[in-house]
Structures are given as structure tokens and as C-alpha cells.
Amino acid sequence: MEHFLNSLTNPSEIWRSAFENQISELSKYLLYSVLISHGPIKEGKLIHSVKEMINYDSQRFNLSLRRGGFLNSLKELENTFIKIKKGLDTENYIEFQNPSVNDFLIHYIENDNDLIKMIINSMVFFNQLFTIFNPYNKTENSFSNYPRSMNLTHKIELKDKLKKTLERKIIRDFDKMKIREGIYEYQITDKIMYLNQFYDYKSEDLNHFLARKIEDVNINLLEADEPEEFVMIIHKLKRYLRLNVNDLMLNYIEHIDSLSGVRGLIELSNIYPEEYQLYIEYNKDILMEIIEGAIYADADNVDNNEDDIISFKSEVEDVCDFFNEKFKSTFDLLDEKLKDVKHEYYEDDFRLPIKKEESLSKKDEDLKIDSMFISLLG
Template identity: 25%
Template sequence: MNNYNFSTLNDKEFEQICKDLLNAKFGLELQDFKVGKDKGIDLRYSSIKNNNSIVVQAKHYIGSKYAQLKHTLKEKEYSKIKSLKPDRYIVTTSLSLTAIEKDELKEILEPYVKTSNDIIGQESLNEYLSENKNIETKYFKLWFSSINVFRTILNNAIESRTKYLLEKIQRNFPYYVVTKKLDAANKILIKEKLLLITGQPGIGKTTLAELIILDKAKDNWKIHKVENISEAEDVISPDDEEKQLFYFDDFLGANYVEIINAHKTETQLTSFVERIKHTPNKYLILTTRTIVLNQAIEKYEKISHSKLGNEKFEIKLTDYTNYEKALILYNHLFFKKVKEDFFDKVLEEKFYFEIIRHRNYTPRIIEFITDKSKINSFSKEQYKQYVLNNLNNPKEIWRYSFNNQIDYMDRCLLITIFSFQHGCIEKHLIKSFESRLEYEKEIHNQVVNSNQFNESIKILLEGFISSQITDIEKDIRYFTFINPSLNDFFIGHISESYQERKSLISSFIYIEQLKKFNPVLSILPLEKELQLIIRDKISNKQIEFIEEEKPCLNNRKCVLILEVLCKYCKETNIDKVLLEYIKLIDIENGVAGLVSKFDYVLSNIGDSPMTHEFVKTNFIQIIESMMSSIVDTEVAMDIPTLFEIYNNNYAEYIESEDGFNNIIDVISRVLDHIEDSLKDEKQESAYDYNVVDEIYDELHSIENNLKTILFPDAEVLHDFEINPDSGFWDEKITENIGRSKYEEYQEEAYYEDHYREEKYVHENEENAINELFTKQT
């Protein structure tokens, strides 16, 4: 038997489950009463002789003690009971009660409570639930108030990051509202194995994903929260019987830089989607903002042509019914235990209608206006104005808290966290924040506390940031923003403030902190003065690499720094420092894994005569070292252009035996790489030779384009041996057909048992909302 404490249900939901259980247990037909007008009645049964034959009071106390229940019944309820004169009075409560406590309450409520069995506590309710499984499954949120259920859920968290996610979901679960979107999303996930949740910022994409994750973890699916596709590839199980769910939140937003700058990421993403689609018991949930997805589909051919461009995998979160909006608001007010004065203000003149009908309503704004760390200092009238300000100016929801509720140094730490792409571990944050503190002391004459980092962290953990332990043994702590909208706020805030940009650029120490200034993305302006600061920091060896803890060889560091100079410092004279770092590259060791970046550098040195002369003098050695690692079509096609930039004769080069063979090797290597990638991407979806023909038609087209660009004036008769391996493809097609039949059977079996949430049907939505917000007496 699952032991539920009912903490995930609000007071109205608790009353409903009590009605269902008592009706089932005692064969009654209990009636609901308008909340607040009950005069001591939540539920009642009417007989011919007595309209109040059986009266039920449902007392839902989360985190309270028996003494409160006893006081309420004795001092507030008993006088109401006397006026009602019921034949039988029943108390239900979510509190756990001992036999002695039940007897004591029976004595207080005599003669209306006939037996201690009519004082129904948590244990009895759980017993009734075990006898009525249909009621137990009806209340989706009930399941997650059981310690046993949640222990099962945590056991299915594979990494500490996922365990942290599930613990966070458990804390937030009472605020969630189950809508019809949950069933729709579940159907898509089970049928298609891929679920893409899209919508505007703050609409509830992450919440819907988290509801599904919790549901699947309860059913013993292994959960993996991943930050990139490489992580997912590393942990996907070869066991086809093991159910795995991969969750990639904001998969385009957080990784937009990588997708823009790396064709590999695009291919890797679409390839993994194909793998999930055609591997038994493996599932993928992705969330992203609608606008970002549309941009990606428009810009990147592989994403456009992949499963991600197909609407049958997508659930669009657009809006909620007014009742759903009301329930989201009510749950936040109820479970966050917002001050009674503020709750009264929401009830006053039915202000809740103004909130839920506002054109800018989103669950994120509701989360914000019920956050006690942000509102507790307000008066009743200030609170109402604060709510309206946030609804009228949703982009400004963080500005008041940032400017008025934390100190200057706390703000500096937040901006330091913002400078990292996905948050950062503690030791990197400490080091980068110390650099910012030194800058503040020197430039702004700020007085800095010796324990400033810890003091600021303590303040910010109450409403701006979250932390998690990513490695318990090594005690590695990771810090991120508590809400993605903070990132949006800082983009706007820093974009509007040159001084903030200058402070950030002047104090950064890790090259990874520059990504949001990437000119390609145009997220943050980067004026010439700021470009000079970056150049001088590089020249003075004041930049470090977070990835130094991983294998980060000299050539990699040099190429990354050269890329920053060419991309971030275009308006400055970078010739001297550019030459210094290009000379540091060990050409004989090559630039494997960095070819695209090195190609960008060689194509964009700008007005740098000394660097140009050095590359020109050593061009053949440099280009041949680069060519030995080329696997990308676009980089291969750049080769003739690089010859032209550095005044080398490409026609003469390819006429030489070595030059000819080197270019043939480049074409062969590119075609082999693309063939391998296409096989990985398409093999699981091949049910006949049509897919195989498409792959090799594409390869032959790429081959012809490469030969046309790289041998412009010659007919190349070399056979690159691009032909399908019929043995491989025959085996794969047979395997895919067999697996498809098995999955169809599995899908049908799953749907037979799949949970469907029952929705209460309200004939009049406005009355239902009023009833929801009528205060208990």
C-alpha cells in the first residue's frame, strides 16, 4: 500500500478526494457545498427527515500539528455543528492521528460524532484508497505525495544532475496543474518516441516536461537530463529492454552558439533523433522557444528535413483555459503560503479575474508574484501594484528585485554567472568573481568584504540562483540561474548599459565567458574599446581556459585564441598578437578537430600584413597540415580561396603530383566522413533500398561538387569507390522491419494501461473560478 500524505493536493482537491472515498466506502451520495458559505459544511448527505443528516468537514493541514486541528474543531466548528444538528458528523483530515487523538476529538464533538471511526485521518484515507484503485489513479497528483513512490522515482535518476532535477520537481510539484496537454504530450511521446514541446517564454514548457518525467520515473523508466547530445550518446543503453527517457531542456536556446558555428552539432542532433526513433524503449523530450525553433528550421537544412521539422512530434503550448489559469494562481497562493493580507487582496473585488484574464498572463509571472522573498516587504496596496506592474511589463519582472532587493556586489556576482554559457562550477565562479571584485576595488573604489562570495551566494540562493552537487565525492557544486527568464533580463540589462559591458569585459578571465559577445549572434554589443580590452588581455596572457582540466593541447589553445581575435576584435589592430599566436602553433602536429576554426582564422585575418606575410611564406606547410584533417565539405571547398588570399598558385599546385594526390585525399576523406555520418543517421530508418539510394545519390552529388570546385579545369577520373555495402544494408533493413512490428505491438499494449487524467467538467467556468477563490470560513 502506498502511504500518501496528500501534500500535493490543495484544500479543494483534498475535499474532492474525501467525497469520492466516503461515497465509495459507505455507499453515500454526498453533495458539495459552495466553499465559504458552508456554515460548517464541506459535504453533506440529505435524508427525508433531515437535510443535514450526514455532515462532513474536510480539514487539510500541510505541515501543521494535531493541536491546530483540535483548536479549530473545538473553538470554531463546534458551534456551527450545534446549529446544523446533523444525525452524524464526520471529520476527514490529512493529518496522521493516533487512537488517543481520535478519541479526544470524538469527545469534543459529542453527540454528533457517533464513533471514533468517524474521525478519519491520513491512515484511514490511505486504507480506503487501497480498497478503491480507481480513485487512486484518478488523482494524478496524489501519487507524488507518497514517500514510497518518490523513492522509486529517485532510484531511476542515473546521474546526480538528474537526481537534483527530480528533487526540484518534487518540491515544485504541488504548484503544477494537470491539463489536457499532459495526455496529448504522453500520446505523442509513446507513439513517436520523440516529443518536442514549444511555446513562448514562461508558458510552461519545462513544467509539462517535468510532469511527464515524474510520471515515467514512477513507472521505472531511467531518466537522463542532458546538456548536449554527446552526453546522451555516452549513456544510451545497448539493452533494448531498458526504458530510457532523455530530457534536453531549451535544446536550441542553450546551444545556439554551438549549432550556428558547428555543422557537426547539427548532424549530431539529427542523428541522435533518428537513433532514438528507431531504437526500442528509448525516448527523447526536447523543449525550445517557438521563435528559436522557427529560426533553426529556416536556417539549417538538416534540422528542417529532420523529424524536428515535422509537426506530428510537436506539442505547442499556447494558452490555458481561464480555469486552468485560475488553478495555477490558486496553487501558488495556497502552497507558498502567501501572506493572508496578500491573499485577501487577490480576493478583493475579484482581482483574480484581472490577473487570469490579463493578456500577458504566464505561469512564470504567477511564480514570480507569489515568491515570498520578493513580496514579503510590501504592504497590501504595494503588493497589488507589484502584481499589475509585472503583468503590464513582463520583460521587467526581475528589474525591481535586481535594483532594489540585493546589494551592488550581489548584482556583480549575478552578472558574473550570466557570463558563463550554462552556469558554472564553484571554483570557476569564485575565481572569476574575485577578478570582478579586484576590478571594482581598483576602478570603482568599492570596499570588498573578505567573505563577499559566500555572503552574496547566501543572499542570491533565496531567489535568484540555485546550486546542486554534481559530484558528491569531490564536493563539486554547480551554480545556475533559478529561472531562464533571468538570462533574458540580463541580455536586455547589459545590452542597455555600456558600463556593465565594460566591467564584464574588463574582469573576465576565462575565454568561455566571451560567448555571449559573439558578433555572429548579436546578443550583446561589442564596441571598439571593448575589443581593445580583449586584445590586450590576450596579449598580456590574462586569459585562461576552463577546459584546461580536460586535454587541452597547445595547438587548441592557440587556435581558440586566434578565433577570438579574428571574430571579436575586428575593429582593432591585431596583427602583432595574431602573429605571435600563429607562430606558436606546431604545424607538424596538425589541427585535427580545429580545422573549421583554423579555416575561419586564415580567411579573416583582416588588415594584418605581418601575419599575412608569415602565412604566405609558410603557406604550403600550413595548408597541407590543415588539409590532412579536413572532413567538412565547406572547408574543403575553401582551399582554392585560401591559395588566392595568400598569393599562391592553386592551378600549379594541383598540377603537381603531390598537390593532386593531397586534394584527392581530401575529397576521399570528406566523402568517407559524410558516408559514415549518413549511415549513422539513416540506418535505423531504412525499411527498403529507397533510403540507401537517397544516401548514395547525395554522396555522388557532393563528390561532383567537390571535383568541380577543387579541380576546376580538369576531368578527374579517380574512382572514390562510393558504393553501398549490400550485406550491411540487407541485414539492417531486415532488422528494422522486425523491430517495427515489435514496437507496434508494444505501443498497443502500453495504451491499454496508460493513465488518462479525468477532468472535472464545470458547466459555468466563471462560477467555478469564484468557488475556487472563495475563502474557507
């Protein structure tokens, strides 16, 4: 009775009994693989992940993976630990039957260093690195557009040795690991920016490694808000970098095409003030044309919403203050958009009562017609 009541207050106890006593070792590997994935995992990817785990542990245990054994594990786990659904691509997708399974597994493995080490070293995709682990005690931000980990209430903090294991995994398999499943393999910058969401830049080995990768980045491939984030990463790795800063400055400026890119340039000028001053001394007019063109294009794409326009206008004012420029055409455009938005609101407010009067008039007219029809019948 005591065990039953404890299960009601602590659902993980229900899973513990089944996990430890009722499923095979292969099924446990399968559950670990689902755990480190982002939501439902395709069957083919799951096989790949389980295979890597078994390959790692086969050094210590007599383990192997065969298709029949994998399918038996799926059957063993279905409708208890997992559910299987067909995707639009007709592939099978596997996910936990209930979020409490996820919670149970997190708590089950967090004090087992050997198990954590196995999971880290057998990860197949880059975006699995931080699904359940929070080695740097950082909160995910929404700045980046890259795949984020699941929104877990609890993640496993890694102590020094396990943190080193994770960092060695990143360095060793950085080029081999895709950031996620799919035909399209992300560029170096995508992995660096994904890592930037979690990493605290305190590891000398990883900092030196990332600095070498940053030096190979092609700025031409950066899109949207990526240049600004790229500059933030340069700031964090400045003392590890061996860059030709003048070339970096020139290349960055040539590819500014948004307000975010302009903000990135302001940050870059703070990181390398001498090189920035040297550039602007001979190229200020060209730079101002590039900047105004970039922010004008962004201003043209701002949603027709008063709050968005005012917010964007405030950001442009900050840019004007920094460069001591007016960028009149951009402000004219934003003022015109504001005027249009207010005019639309005014027209809407003006039209509403008219529609009401028209509706009442139509109702009166219908009543008159009904009255005439009744009198004719009489």
C-alpha cells in the same frame, strides 16, 4: 494595484525591486558573474570571477571579498535569484532560479556603460566575451565545435567605445585567458576559431593582432573540420599576414585527412592561386593520392544512411570537378554502401510480413493446444 498588475505582465519588475532594495552590493557582483557564465557555474569559478570584478571596481569603491561575505551572499540569493546544486564532482554549482532573472539583468545593465565596462574588463574566461554581448551583430553558427554562448533571445549590442573596450581586452589578455574552466588549456587556434564565430574582421588593431597569432599556428594540431575553418580565417586576414605561402601550402597539404580538409585546400588555392599552381605543377600525382586517401577514409566512416551517403557523394563529385579526377575507389565504396543500405531496407520489408505470419501461426498453434487440454479435462 497598478504595480502588481505591471509585475504580472512584466516579471522583470519583480526582480528589479528585490535587486535594488533587498540585496547587498556583493550579491549584485555575484549575479553579474553568473550572468556572463555558460549555464551553471562552479563555486570556485564564481569566486574567481567576483574577485576580478571587485578588484576592478576597488579603484573607485571601497570593496573587498572575504570568504564569509561570499557565503552570506550565496545564502541571501539562494531560492530567490539563484539555486545551488551539488554536481557529480561534489562541487556546488550556481545558476539562476528562473530565466527571467537573466532577462532582467540584461535589460538592467545594457544602458549602464560603466557597468558594462567593468564586466568586460574583469572577465576571466574567453568564452565569457560573447555570452551576453553581441558587438558585431552576428548570429552564431554551428560550424565550430567550440563552446558557444547561451541561447539568449536578447543580447547587448556594444557601441563604438565599448566595442573598443572589448577588443582591447581580447588583445591585452588573449594569452592569459583560458577559453573555459578546466585543467586543459586550449591552444591559440581554439581561441581564434571561437572568436571567428562572432568577430566581423573590421578592427585594424585586432586584425593585426590576430594575424600575428595566425602566423604562429601549428597546422599539425588542427583536427576534424578545423583546417577548413582555419583557411576561412586566413582569407579574412590575408592582407595582414606575413606568411611564407609556399611553406603554408606544403604543410597544409601534408596534413589533409578529411573531405573538410580538401575543401579547405580548394579555398586555399583560391586565396593563393600562384603558389597552388606552382605546387601542383610538380606534385599533382602526390596530391591526388593524398586527396583520394582522405576522402576514401571519410567515405568509409559515413553513416549507413541513404541521405548521408548521397549527400557525401554529391560533395565528392564537386571535388572531382575541381581537380578533374574521378576518384573511382571512393565512388565504388559509396555505391557499395548504398547497395547495402537498400538491401537492408528490402530485407526488413520482406521480413515483416513473415514475422506476422509466424505470429499468427504461433497463435493458432496455441489455440489448438488449449483446445486439446480442455478436451482432456473433459
